[in-house]
Amino acid sequence: MRVRGLRKRYGGATAVDGLDLTVHRGEVFAVLGPNGAGKTTTMEILEGYRRRDGGEVTVLGVDPQQAGLTWRYRIGVVLQNIDDGRELTVAETVGHFARYYPNSYEPAEVIERVGLTAKAKARIRTLSGGQRRRLDVAVGIVGRPELLFLDEPTTGFDPQARRQFWDLVRHLAADGTTILLTTHHLEEAEALADRVAVLAQGRIVACGEVATLGGRAGADATVHWLDGDHRRSERTADPAALVARLTASHGGSVPGLSVTRPSLEDIYLELIS
Numbered sequence: 460m461r462v463r464g465l466r467k468r469y470g471g472a473t474a475v476d477g478l479d480l481t482v483h484r485g486e487v488f489a490v491l492g493p494n495g496a497g498k499t500t501t502m503e504i505l506e507g508y509r510r511r512d513g514g515e516v517t518v519l520g521v522d523p524q525q526a527g528l529t530w531r532y533r534i535g536v537v538l539q540n541i542d543d544g545r546e547l548t549v550a551e552t553v554g555h556f557a558r559y560y561p562n563s564y565e566p567a568e569v570i571e572r573v574g575l576t577a578k579a580k581a582r583i584r585t586l587s588g589g590q591r592r593r594l595d596v597a598v599g600i601v602g603r604p605e606l607l608f609l610d611e612p613t614t615g616f617d618p619q620a621r622r623q624f625w626d627l628v629r630h631l632a633a634d635g636t637t638i639l640l641t642t643h644h645l646e647e648a649e650a651l652a653d654r655v656a657v658l659a660q661g662r663i664v665a666c667g668e669v670a671t672l673g674g675r676a677g678a679d680a681t682v683h684w685l686d687g688d689h690r691r692s693e694r695t696a697d698p699a700a701l702v703a704r705l706t707a708s709h710g711g712s713v714p715g716l717s718v719t720r721p722s723l724e725d726i727y728l729e730l731i732s
C-alpha cells in the first residue's frame with residue numbers, strides 16, 4: 460500500500476490531512492491514534508469503501524477508487540460494528556460470505572480458527588459481544604485475503620480470546636497475508652506489529668518499529684532503588700554507569716534496584732499530546 464498526501468473532509472471538518480504511508484507486502488502494520496484521529500476514515504479509503512478528496516493511493520497495485528471485483532477478491536475487511544443478519548446462524552453466515560470468493564477457506568475451518576465451533580449453529584442475535592466480534596473476524600478472513608484490514612478487531616474480547624486472536628493473526632501473517640490493523644490496545648500493537656504509525660489529527664506523527672518508535676530505543680532510562688525506607692529514582696542516558704556507582708557505594712547489592720525504559724504507552728502519550 461502506498462499513500463501520498465491523502466486528504467478527506469466531512470463538510471467543513473478535516474478528518475485526514477495530508478497523510479503519507481507505505482505498507483510492504485507481508486507486513487503486519489498497526490495504526491494507533493486517539494478517537495477521531497482519522498484511522499477508520501483512512502482505512503475505509505484504502506478498502507475502496509470511501510472516496511478521498513485528494514492525494515494518491517495504491518493498494519495491491521490499484522487505486523481502490525477504480526478497483527473492480529478481482530481486486531475485492533484479494534482483500535478482507537473487518538469493520539467496526541456490523542449489525543445485520545441476526546437471524547442467521549454462525550455457520551450460515553460464514554458459508555454465505557465464503558461463496559462470494561473464488562478461493563475461500565472451508566467455513567468450518569475458519570469457524571474453528573476463531574474459536575466458534577461450539578456456536579456454529581447458534582443464531583447471531585444470541586451471541587455475546589466478543590463472540591459477535593469473532594464472527595466478524597471469520598467473515599473478514601474466509602475469502603483467503605492477500606491483504607486484511609482489521610479495524611479495532613479485539614474490542615470486547617476477553618483476555619483469552621485476545622490471545623487466541625493474536626495467534627490467528629500470527630498464523631495469517633506466517634501464511635504471507637499483509638495485515639493493516641487499528642487498535643487502542645498498545646500491547647496488541649507491540650505483540651503483533653512489524654511497524655506502527657501514530658495518527659493524530661489526520662496526520663502521521665511517528666512511524667517505525669515498535670522498539671524504536673519516537674526515539675524509544677535511545678530514550679533515557681530510569682534507575683530505581685531503595686535508600687533506607689525511601690524509594691529513589693534517577694533518569695540517565697547511561698544506566699550501567701549509575702548502577703556501577705550505586706553498587707560501589709553500597710559495597711555490593713543495591714536494595715530494590717530496577718532499570719526501566721519508557722513503555723510504548725509513554726511514547727504514544729508523548730507523541731499525541
Ligand SMILES: Nc1ncnc2c1ncn2[C@@H]1O[C@H](COP(=O)(O)OP(=O)(O)OP(=O)(O)O)[C@@H](O)[C@H]1O
Pocket residue numbers: 469472473474492493494495496497498499500501
Ligand atoms: N461519516 C462521517 N460524517 C462526518 N464526519 C465523520 C464521519 N466519519 C468520521 N467523521 C469525523 O472524522 C474524524 C475522523 O474520524 P474517524 O472515524 O476516521 O476516526 P478514528 O481515528 O477511527 O476514531 P476512533 O478511534 O474513535 O474509531 C472525526 O472527527 C469524526 O467525527
